[in-house]
Amino acid sequence: MRRVARGRLFSQIELLLWLGLAESRATASLYKMRLHSFAAMHGGTNLRGKSGQYIIVVGDYDSMDAYNETQQRRREPGNTYRDRQRFNWSWDSEDNRKRFRRFRVKRDTAKKVGQFLVGAMVLNRVVSVIDVRYLYGIREKLAIVTIRPTIQDDTLTPRVTVVYRF
Numbered sequence: 360m361r362r363v364a365r366g367r368l369f370s371q372i373e374l375l376l377w378l379g380l381a382e383s384r385a386t387a388s389l390y391k392m393r394l395h396s397f398a399a400m401h402g403g404t405n406l407r408g409k410s411g412q413y414i415i416v417v418g419d420y421d422s423m424d425a426y427n428e429t430q431q432r433r434r435e436p437g438n439t440y441r442d443r444q445r446f447n448w449s450w451d452s453e454d455n456r457k458r459f460r461r462f463r464v465k466r467d468t469a470k471k472v473g474q475f476l477v478g479a480m481v482l483n484r485v486v487s488v489i490d491v492r493y494l495y496g497i498r499e500k501l502a503i504v505t506i507r508p509t510i511q512d513d514t515l516t517p518r519v520t521v522v523y524r525f
Contacts, residue, residue, distance in 0.1 A: 369487040376480045383473035390466035401455040404448035418460035422449040
């Protein structure tokens, strides 16, 4: 494959990854709006400013009272919601609660796809750098690519570092 064709290939991959990222973010945003309106209409709750854990719980339990009772039975009273004005919800049907949960899962999936696409962008660029080094047969160490695992916010994440020497 010629050098120009290889460069074009990496550019096309990059473009497709950007388009995929835009699509995943738009999809996540659409499902977020659906979550908020659906929860207000059928669950009687406002999700604005609430944590992700609250949104999960709202999709898993028919009402705040049902959730609180479950937490009391588990002997975890610290996990209950006490502020009825802020946190109260009660689904009008189990089908709507399950539909809400499907919306949440789709939103979360779209977010994850976006995260993987960002990782793919980084990988595409690293492979492109390696390819350029290979094509030009550079014998000196001009670029150093390292991948190190780091722990940030109790999550193991890879960190890619590219150092160029001139």
